[in-house]
Each structure stands twice: as structure tokens, then as C-alpha cells.
Amino acid sequence: MTGRTGLGDMRSPATKGGRRREDHPQAPASPESTALDLQKRSELLWEAPPRPSRGSKPTMSREDIVQAAISVADQSGLAALTMAAVAERVGFTTMALYRYFPNKEALIDASVDAAMGTPPPRSGPHKGWRQEVQGWAYAKRAMLCARPWLAELPFVAAPHGPNWLSWHEALLEALADTGLSPEDLMDMLSVVHAYVSGASDTAISLARARSRGMSDELWAQAVGRDLCRAIHHSRYPRLSAILTSQSGGISDASPLPVRAGRPRTMEEGFAFGLERVLDGIALYIDSNEGA
């Protein structure tokens, strides 16, 4: 959900430029072709095509290209992640990349999974589900903030690569000692995942602004400004009341989420929310234990 900034054009349903022999002008992509696309993408992500025996050897590996793509996105954001930019980084012409990936979408699929990495391994023994889930949540949030461009890509549910699965595996491991049924486990996984994703949006946005050279103060100011418009509108009585409720209200430079009184940092807000979510999960686990 939610606000947005720099974004490069990605993953068009129909191919973007170029010609397409059988493109019906307005057809919304036939179900079959779309489904096949998803399958192809998934296969490309999971199955390395066999190295052909004939012909000259490739200079680079797919992994090299992916690393180049990631470093471009890390340095300059998703909008800068163009085939030309990646090609230049590896010392290729643009078209050479198409020997490694059939299109930009496939390259991004691979880059996303690689950039996600794997969750940090647990150091000691299992410390109990609550602490383990907390650790997972912070790790995931940190990963997203470290590569804010990952969150700029719209969710399509598929394809999901090896690393994506490994984050899920880790969360299931964190929940190992809860004694929940498989169905409940999957649901809990969804809850935690949903909260962490949703709650990280703001931090990710800040990370993005930072990487574009914007100071934290400037960013907070920009975000606070919109919120503060509520103050002068009768349409937002409660928001207005909260924003003016304490200590002289909100200065223009107040951090976001804007808070009167003792200001809480974004991290504190995340931790606070996570505690609520974990409390709710704990309640369910406890009530289940007797059964």
C-alpha cells in the first residue's frame, strides 16, 4: 500500500517495446498465455538450463549479471535498473544480456531472489517462539530497509525463488515450539509476514529517501506536512485533535509517525506493534494448549 516514489517501469503484462507478432491490440492477455508466463518465470528461477556443449563459452555467468543488476539497484534505485545500465556494468552491450535472460522480467525475478538473501542463521539454541519470531521480524525488516528497491516491485504472488522460500522456512522454524497445527502455522506465518511487510513501508520509504541523498529531517518534514494539513480541516477532527493534543502540537519538523508528547521513533513504533501482534498470537497458542 501506499505512498511512492521513483520507480522504473517493470514487468508489463504485455511486452513493453518491440513488436509482437500476434498482439491483438486490446486483448487483456489470454489466461493461457499469462499462466504460461508464470510457469516459465518460475522455471527460469529454479532450473538452470543445461550448459550447451557446442558454441563458444559465455564470458559471464547468470550470477554475475544478477550481481551487476543488484549493485545498480542498490546504488541508484530501481528506476536506474535498465538493461543498458546492467550491460555497461558487466562490460557488455545491452543485447548480450538477452543471452543470459530472455527478458528484463526474468533478470529482475532472479535479482530479487538473490538480493533477498537468506535469513541470518540462529546462533544459539532455540530461545522460544516469541523471541525467535521477533528476531525474524527484525531481520526481515532490516533486509528490506537495506534494499528498499525490493519493496518497489508490485506483488504478483509468483514466482517465488529459493531465497524467498528460505525466509518462510526460517519463520516456521521460529514457530517450531508452538505446537500449532499445520494450518494454524501457515496462518501465523501469514500474520507475521503481513505485519512486518506492512509496518516496514514507512521505514523503507525513509531508507529510499536517504539513499537519494535526502536527510532524515527533510524527509520527516515532507511526511509531516501532509499529516498536518488535517489540522485545519474540519473533515479530520480526531486526527486534528491528536496532532494538536500535546506540547504545542506538531512542529513542521516532527518525525513520522507524528506524535505529540514523548515522540517515539519509527523503530519503537514497529516494536510496539510487533508486541501487540505477538501478544495476540500468544493468546491463541495458550488457549490452544489446553485443547
Next chain:
Amino acid sequence: MTGRTGLGDMRSPATKGGRRREDHPQAPASPESTALDLQKRSELLWEAPPRPSRGSKPTMSREDIVQAAISVADQSGLAALTMAAVAERVGFTTMALYRYFPNKEALIDASVDAAMGTPPPRSGPHKGWRQEVQGWAYAKRAMLCARPWLAELPFVAAPHGPNWLSWHEALLEALADTGLSPEDLMDMLSVVHAYVSGASDTAISLARARSRGMSDELWAQAVGRDLCRAIHHSRYPRLSAILTSQSGGISDASPLPVRAGRPRTMEEGFAFGLERVLDGIALYIDSNEGA
């Protein structure tokens, strides 16, 4: 967070095409210019420029253009939302749009806020925070699923328009009888918002697939396929165990989130998670009441 599909190129940090007089080749956009951009965008969203007295009257209103943009995105997705497509819809040449909005970003800012609409008004009296928040959550989820392209835009925290604020206002109203402090209210708002956003990603992705003409079965199949790859990998023992845990494991056509045994629908999964979150919030409210 999350997977992804068709997406149109949007909101580049530096303007996309065209020339830019003072474009330093690699400059990451100076802090000042970025901040000014955000301020300009916010102003465009909130302040209607005064109608000039001289010159011919505009044929359309900004609102007309926005509606055209929304209907293009509704019908054909975000990738199809191009200046040319919008112009054609209103019967203009492409360039005429620039008399109404300085650039595509501004048009999208306005379209996003308009498309978000306002939360449905409460019909009866306040039914207690829990039920009210629940209603809000379902309304927001429904809104996002109805316009899945909204969730394809990456979050930038700013600018936030009038309707965006109105959703927040409504959530605060739902929380009115909790007796929470302003700071706690804002945090609770963040928690609920985060869960709803994050937990709707999958449903939104399905909605997007649907609007592209993909059947639910096909979509579920595509999503399930990746998950099921875990089964054959020793790297994902827990995921694998869950997926094979019951009733012959997961068929290729199983719905997502994939669940063994009694399958739960996506909506049930959302409801389940929401209950956990609300439980956690309730716990906090109750423990606060004594204090």
C-alpha cells in the same frame, strides 16, 4: 513487499524521458531538489491553483482527467496508464494533459488519492472499537482489491492526499472508545494499517490476475507450484513437512496460502490474522484501563 506482476514505469526520481537542462549525469538528485519535489507534489494534491481570468476556458477539469486515468488503470492495469492512453480517453492529444498536470507523477498522485475514495460511512451507532476496526479493515481490503493497481505503486510516504487522510481519520474514529493516549492511538493505527496492507497483498495479486483474465484456479496453481518446490528440497524441511502433512499433501491446484487438511480460503486467513491482531490490541487496552 512481495511478488509482482505487470507494472508500468512510474515516478522516476529524475525525470524519465525528455531532456533536463541541469541534469548532472550521475548526481543522485540533490537533497534540496528532492525535498522541493515532495513539497510541490503535496501542494498540487491539496491546493487548487486559481483559475486564471485571461485566456480560453479549459475543456476539461482536473477531475475529468483523473477519472479518465482511473478508468484506464481499472480496465487495463497500471502498465496501461500512459499519458497517451489517458489523453485518448478524454479526446485530447497527449500534450494537452500537461496543461492540467505538470507531469505524469502529479496525475498519478491525484488519481491514487481519488481512486482510494473515502471509507464507507458508519450506518448505525458506534458498535465498540473491535467491531469498528474490523469493519474498517474489511473496507480497506475491499478497496485495495477493487483497484489492485493502487498497490502496485511503491510507497514513498508522501504526498498524502485528502482521501488518504480520511481513511486514517476513520480508523481513529473506530478506535474512539479505547481510551488510549494520542501516542498509543497513532501506534495502534499503524499496527492495524500495517496488517491490513501486508495481509492484502496476496488477495490483491489475485485480483490483478483476475482482471487480466486469469482464472482463480490457474492463479492458485501458479502460486502453489513455487511453494511445492520446497517439498523436494532438504533445505526446507518444515515447509516441506507442512505441505505434505495431511490429506495427501498439496495438489497442484491447491489454493494459496496452501494448506493441508481443511483448506481455508484467503478471506478466512485474513480474518484469522485480524483476530490475532485485535486480540493483541485488546490485551493492551485492557491492561491500560486499570492504570
Next chain:
DNA sequence: CGAAACTGTGTACAGCATACACTATTCATT
């Protein structure tokens, strides 16, 4: 009336993903 300010049009352009034709390379088969 005429100048100023505005509206919508036409044209131009750089950047994008990518189709296609090409040369150079390297192995498998003879």
C-alpha cells in the same frame, strides 16, 4: 483595439525494452 494570458496541437527527441541479422568462436562429428 490590441496585448497578454491562456488552451490545445504538432513535432521532435532521448531513453526504454527488445527483435533481427551479423560475425566470431568452439565443440562434435567426420
Next chain:
DNA sequence: AATGAATAGTGTATGCTGTACACAGTTTCG
């Protein structure tokens, strides 16, 4: 060793994109 097929990377061209700029027509103020 010689030959031919499959491959790697290059070069060029195309359609689409957002948008700068110059223009023609319209309206209103001085």
C-alpha cells in the same frame, strides 16, 4: 585435421514512452 552446427556477443532498427518546445486559436483585461 577438416567441417558444420550451435553458441556468444555486436550492431542496428523499431515502437513506445514521457515530455520539451514552438505554434495557432481563444478569451479577457487595459
